[in-house]
Amino acid sequence: MSKIRVGIYGAAGYTAGELMRLLVHHPNAEVVCAQSESQVGKKVTEIHTDLIGDTNLVFSAHLDYQNLDVLFLCKGHGESRVFLAGNPAPDSVKIIDLSNDFRLKADADGFVYGLPELNGPAIPKATMIANPGCFATCIQVGLLPAAQAGIIQSEIHTTGITGSTGAGQSLSPTSHFSWRNQNMSLYKAFTHQHLDEIGESLTQLAGKSHVVNFIPFRGNFTRGIIATSYFDTDASEAEAYALYEAFYKDQPFTHVTNRNPDLKMVVNTNKAVVYLKKEGNKLLAISMIDNLLKGASGQAVQNMNLIFGLEETAGLNLKPTGF
């Protein structure tokens, strides 16, 4: 079988670089076009320098749908919708959008929300995927089984801590090494933009809405998100574990553990790990992912695999960094 021909729009950014790190070794796909206005004419390895020896691709100014089977949109929020309006894709080309332009039902325009743990049956039939947000993925993985089972009996209290790569490669005071190193800070307490997609997914499974109080922190590490969510419930810890294990039993990347985990268990992998603990009437779910993989480009490749009928894990059996 010939390889799936992949195009990337906005190929100089962080999620695009991560896509290429994955796809240079994917057995069934190949990046044939890396579009970037800012870097046009440069070798991909001049920007994503760790790909040395892995690719001779050069950034191009334009994309040609005729040469593509799938297009990943990797530019900033708002730009995907603009691009597609000006460049409508033919039926032959699948679209996987990493921005937040089409994630919410009211904005979806035919896009399927690409969280396999939630929409597993729908994704393989989709032609357009709205790839979930990183915090949204992490928090949902910690809550979806409970929402479906209806055991959430209070508001939800969530804290999440993200690595710096979540903010991409644009330079800013809060991503300046001298500031960020050894530092912690918050942003968008209670108002993070991912709350909407989380809310819709919980409603989809629970049949009713839940309040999520979400405190996001900037962490002084580069990769990964760890989230804690707790709520009142009558369910026991054992019952909760049974629900979560059943919910994720066919998911190749999402693992339930009964040992207190740490973030580096998932760094540089497409895995999600969930741990549960009951104290009094509160059930705590700890969930963690790599924000650039399961939280972005890894999940995007997982969606590509599902759409094209490939092994779901193709190209995603990644060596964790471990350290």
Added chain:
Amino acid sequence: MSKIRVGIYGAAGYTAGELMRLLVHHPNAEVVCAQSESQVGKKVTEIHTDLIGDTNLVFSAHLDYQNLDVLFLCKGHGESRVFLAGNPAPDSVKIIDLSNDFRLKADADGFVYGLPELNGPAIPKATMIANPGCFATCIQVGLLPAAQAGIIQSEIHTTGITGSTGAGQSLSPTSHFSWRNQNMSLYKAFTHQHLDEIGESLTQLAGKSHVVNFIPFRGNFTRGIIATSYFDTDASEAEAYALYEAFYKDQPFTHVTNRNPDLKMVVNTNKAVVYLKKEGNKLLAISMIDNLLKGASGQAVQNMNLIFGLEETAGLNLKPTGF
């Protein structure tokens, strides 16, 4: 005036080292005895190597109350009570205990809980001080004004992230650099031992008890604690700010800010910083301290200053690291 003669019991550990970093430059106090069983006979600068050029003190096996005006107890939890039982202090020697042995009212045995923001009037009259815990100090600073004003109308939801020095110098898998670096993890969710002292202080001010749901994280930085606490309240953000500013107006180290802060504002200082934000019916308080200073040795020196009638800030006007 001759300098206050200071003894330190357990002088080889982290909080003791921090005490000595402070006291070598304190205008009114001098460490005359640094007791350590494990390091007896060695120079202090062999263990606390950054004191090079600042002290010629040698660790000694024994303490002699006759030579001391104040004794800081810097060994592990449980050991202070044992030491004092075997070595009862004369009235002439003040005791400042950095362990958790005497913090709770039921265990106090005459010790005063040494949080100046809470017990300012009582501390100068005390002869024995139970120095608060680090997480306890940070979280209380974020909650005390609200508790006193009676504006906390729900359970309290608290997250705290601590630097590695909170775990001291003993080697453990969770303090191993290869594991801890770039990593995040939780411990003692809902059951941290500092909840008891926090609870007593809230009750002291509020006249009733409050539930604090506390999720403690291990951070991948060395110094500092940042905590977030929120609860339902009818009070407006402006009302809350007014309460907090009034509560802390005479406190030299505790500052209320209306700009979203970051942890390094307080690192290597004895400051506490509090920031407030209202969203919907929730009031969020962000509080932060340096765990070894305002959370331990700095506050211990502050208590010493108060007991001996010195300027409260003596020896505590510290240059922040900034970076």
Added chain:
Amino acid sequence: MSKIRVGIYGAAGYTAGELMRLLVHHPNAEVVCAQSESQVGKKVTEIHTDLIGDTNLVFSAHLDYQNLDVLFLCKGHGESRVFLAGNPAPDSVKIIDLSNDFRLKADADGFVYGLPELNGPAIPKATMIANPGCFATCIQVGLLPAAQAGIIQSEIHTTGITGSTGAGQSLSPTSHFSWRNQNMSLYKAFTHQHLDEIGESLTQLAGKSHVVNFIPFRGNFTRGIIATSYFDTDASEAEAYALYEAFYKDQPFTHVTNRNPDLKMVVNTNKAVVYLKKEGNKLLAISMIDNLLKGASGQAVQNMNLIFGLEETAGLNLKPTGF
């Protein structure tokens, strides 16, 4: 073809964990026995927790040569020789030793020094491989082409900085997070144990000995080694580049770049990257590897691939962390 059956002696340590991270996804090999005295009976995922979902292996007390095609020795220096003396391997089992027991010619006892860039032709015929040291690999990659070409006309001046995983998982003051974070220090200046194997390799290629003045630093990062080596030479920068590119042209993992590199280009890969710069009469070579991969377990798998006639890159097309 059935998979190569792999045994690991000392399977609870860092290099063994890294081997398993590689081999769980290797297309032609499978770990069938993970020996560890200290962890016998525990699941491998209890120790190497990031392998969750990847293996059900349990640590075993013993190894049975009959079930193995290759045995990796992953215990401390000196222990490999003791083990093999007590448990001589049959001809049917290849041995790959990650310690320094058999690296030097005087100690080799039939082992081949397993640096493919140096001993490419000999390795496929070997039955016993002495896997090179991490610093030794990094520094040699920067010097071998120059040694072979005879262009080194002075003593060599080398600095190397290593990540903390080079010191393994044993707890020590210099691997304590509170000490190591934000810190730098030196050890074994001019006397590092890897100088012997470096010296032998240079002599093997140059036909004469070279003096290497080596200053090793402990870095405050977890993975990777960066080394700088310079020496007087009449060769121009262009001539040097030509030599290095020719020397490495058939090496799948070693890349020569003409852009000033950074360490994270190689982290979590089996790559080595070399950069050259001429200033005055000095040629500077910067070389870098991941100490646990090209500097240990990755190179061990590369050697396994060569011995068993597999694709040299099998199981080693790794996604870099990038960040």
Added chain:
Amino acid sequence: MSKIRVGIYGAAGYTAGELMRLLVHHPNAEVVCAQSESQVGKKVTEIHTDLIGDTNLVFSAHLDYQNLDVLFLCKGHGESRVFLAGNPAPDSVKIIDLSNDFRLKADADGFVYGLPELNGPAIPKATMIANPGCFATCIQVGLLPAAQAGIIQSEIHTTGITGSTGAGQSLSPTSHFSWRNQNMSLYKAFTHQHLDEIGESLTQLAGKSHVVNFIPFRGNFTRGIIATSYFDTDASEAEAYALYEAFYKDQPFTHVTNRNPDLKMVVNTNKAVVYLKKEGNKLLAISMIDNLLKGASGQAVQNMNLIFGLEETAGLNLKPTGF
């Protein structure tokens, strides 16, 4: 005595912030004017946020020499000369320049090179001080006694690793947290701009020039510089120690140690620490400073103290971070 009135030109940058961190607690000096074009009208605490509670100063557009006793110039290289040309200082105002505009003898225009270890007698008589560079200070501290004694019998081989604050607050790809964290890289090998001032100082003491081969690294930490320098010598280690101890015996901040040091011994202090080791015919000197203190603003205050006849350590008895 009234306090020395301090002005700062370019007060929003890193070295200026560090100056203010020092001067808010200096017993004999007070910042009366903080000039910044970019931040004019803002509170100093909006930019240097860790000064909360310490100052009410507001950035101003202009400086008035009549209100000043000393002016620190804290803008970029080249800007000090331009400023002074347009705003010549009256005799009553001392100038301390932190840029490299006046460090070299050919450019000095009456400025004295402000390294107290080198020019101790000249500084108190100076009216204009060229404050040394950070790498220059660190490397000179490791070499000056040997140069003066004439024991350097070969080229000098130097490696230095600097924290990120050396690059200031301007945002750049190499100071982006996601790139810099866990990373190492080099810049300006053999050609660093500080080599000129180092060379002049060595010549001043040795009466002849020395070759310094200098490899500068960017470290993944925020504060500090560690440098290693070695050269051939007939002097023994004991002789070298005697020379260094004699050379620095009256220096309050520069300490010679016979224990292998680590960088955090000096972080957040104005200290320099030097360690010596002889191997074969090579003498190795390890030296370390905090780049923002002894390498910039701390040394600037030390120079101010010397000029105004204050205690040399006034305002500079700083608590190290330790961790």
